[in-house]
Amino acid sequence: MKRNRKPILLAGGAIVLVVLVLGGIKASQIRAMIAAGESFVPPAQAVTTAEVLEVSWKPELAAVGSVVAVQGVTLASEVPGTITEIAFKSGQMVDKGELLVRLDTSIERAQLASAVASAKLADLDYQRRKNLPPAGAVSAADIDAAAAKATQAAADVANVKAVIARKTIRAPFSGRVGIRQVDLGQVLQPGTPIVSLQSSDPIYVDFSLPQQALSLIEPGHTVTVNTDAFPDTSWEGAVEVVDAQVDIGTRNFAVRALVGNPEGKLRTGMFVDVTVVQPEARELLAIPASAVLFAPYGDSVYVIKEPESESGEKQQIAEQAFVRLGERRGDLVAVSSGLEAGDVVVSTGAFKLQSGMAVTIRNDLAPEVNTDPNPPNE
Secondary structure, three states: OOOOOHHHHHHHHHHHHHHHHHHHHHHHHHHHHHHHHHHOOOOOEEEEEEEOEEEEEOOEEEEEEEEEEOOEEEEEOOOOEEEEEEOOOOOOEEOOOOEEEEEOOHHHHHHHHHHHHHHHHHHHHHHHHHHOOOOOOOOHHHHHHHHHHHHHHHHHHHHHHHHHHHOEEEOOOOEEEOOOOOOOOOEEOOOOEEEEEEOOOOEEEEEEEEHHHHHHOOOOOEEEEEOOOOOOOEEEEEEEEEEEEEOOOOOEEEEEEEEOOOOOOOOOOOEEEEEEEOOOOEEEEEEEHHHOEOOOOOOEEEEEEOOEOOOOOEOOEEEEEEOEEEEEEOOEEEEEEOOOOOOEEEEEOHHHOOOOEEEEEOHHHOOOOOOOOOOOOO
């Protein structure tokens, strides 16, 4: 029996027709979406802006330093003895020559009394022999012997006094004593540590700088010192010594500054932040650091441009510009190339921009910019 193929052909043709119609509709939709995408204008992004400033800054070199006493010693006894008096309290300020510790000198004082008596007797004998008439029975040799005996007796007195003095320990200079390491009645041996003594005003601050800064620093340059121990206080001083050599391992050189410390807040061994201020200011361009987009391939900012649209109206767009940065000071950073004075850059909101994107400027939301920002005290 011969099968009728006409219905099958009609069904296949209908299916092909449906596929072609649906494909045409989908292609039309895709073309419409592409056209809409090409004509789509993203909405303007709200940003804050700042003008590129011309500033006059004295170049600064930053470093980390340590506080070192101008004079510092650990006091110890030179001779053995028993402590009979401790005349200081741990941590107090003492003056040069002030008594700190006295050792037992009862034996030495008895020896001193005997030596003084012997010295007086020897001197009287010498004076008596010296004043006898020339024709007397005393020879010149006897007079010389009496003189030598008197001198020896005087030396014995001085020797005992020296021993007593070494058993009386006084401050060799003014400063602050540390924690005492001895007790009343303790028997000291020569070299036993008693207490540390550190001068407190002025003090040294030692720090290091890379060799590139060697031509930028010299004795007399102003130094500012800060520490997190006293965040609201700064100390000023001056560079006193620049080391004569550069460390072969680190390629850094040592610097020592002399800093006033009238209240004694800075203590030996403290960690401090050091800023060396150059004497001559330089004219620079500066922008808020928040305007910079940092990237491995180069730092950039967005500059506000105002081209005219096709309708003749001015519009504000952001154009990306690559910059070279200099030193940072507070909220500002210096720009050595890529911008000109008077340019307007996006200060906040740059992270959401693309070059050529329209922006809306909202400087009423702009944060305050300061070269020396401090958080509010709460």
